[in-house]
Amino acid sequence: DTGVSQDPRHKITKRGQNVTFRCDPISEHNRLYWYRQTLGQGPEFLTYFQNEAQLEKSRLLSDRFSAERPKGSFSTLEIQRTEQGDSAMYLCASSPGLAGGAGSTDTQYFGPGTRLTVL
Amino acid sequence: RKEVEQDPGPFNVPEGATVAFNCTYSNSASQSFFWYRQDCRKEPKLLMSVYSSGNEDGRFTAQLNRASQYISLLIRDSKLSDSATYLCVVNRWGNTPLVFGKGTRLSVIA
Numbered sequence: 001d002t003g004v005s006q007d008p009r010h011k012i013t014k015r016g017q018n019v020t021f022r023c024d025p026i027s028e029h030n031r032l033y034w035y036r037q038t039l040g041q042g043p044e045f046l047t048y049f050q051n052e053a054q055l056e057k058s059r060l061l062s063d064r065f066s067a068e069r070p071k072g073s074f075s076t077l078e079i080q081r082t083e084q085g086d087s088a089m090y091l092c093a094s095s096p097g098l099a100g101g102a103g104s105t106d107t108q109y110f111g112p113g114t115r116l117t118v119l
Numbered sequence: 120r121k122e123v124e125q126d127p128g129p130f131n132v133p134e135g136a137t138v139a140f141n142c143t144y145s146n147s148a149s150q151s152f153f154w155y156r157q158d159c160r161k162e163p164k165l166l167m168s169v170y171s172s173g174n175e176d177g178r179f180t181a182q183l184n185r186a187s188q189y190i191s192l193l194i195r196d197s198k199l200s201d202s203a204t205y206l207c208v209v210n211r212w213g214n215t216p217l218v219f220g221k222g223t224r225l226s227v228i229a
Binding site: 040 | 123160161162163164165168206208215216217218219220221222
């Protein structure tokens with residue numbers, strides 16, 4: 001399967017624990033995005049990378065959250081001192097990345113997500 | 120106000136029906152527009168991009184009205200397999216994060 005993969009698919013943890021998720025994008029995709037989705041809502045943007053550079057972080061990304069993409073390939077998202085409000089589906093997406101700006105379209109492909117439950 | 124607003128749904132329609140979803144967006148700088156489909160407990164998948172001239176893909180027709188900041192999706196001859204949540208999505212231009220609506224749930228009933 002050459003799509004976006006995420007690991008683990010499910011994670012149950014106790015409040016206060018740290019968790020780390022991994023995302024492997026489609027090979028040669030330059031851009032990698034993290035989104036969070038709660039029940040009954042659409043996905044909400046967290047952060048994204050162009051190769052290894054983290055270009056933007058949402059206000060949703062509190063200081064308990066950190067993301068890395070050290071070699072410009074896979075990425076990790078860590079949540080420290082988890083809270084019950086962190087329970088959600090964490091989605092990763094990748095895209096080829098385009099040199100063009102306005103008017104260009106760069107399709108994002110989503111992985112299956114990691115479902116986090118904080119007890 | 121949310122940046123992307125959709126009909127709340129759910130829509131329950133019989134097989135063969137035509138159903139239309141509406142969406143409005145607030146950021147006039149938005150450049151790219153999409154409909155994604157999401158099955159229960161699965162990831163979103165691109166259904167179709169939306170262009171100003173309107174575009175059609177089989178039973179699906181998408182329309183964009185930039186002046187009104189309005190996007191629509193029409194599904195003709197609904198199938199049971201069309202049952203899913205349909206997400207209206209925009210972004211400023213190709214290389215930026217997507218902004219999703221809450222989604223509209225569709226159930227097609229035999």
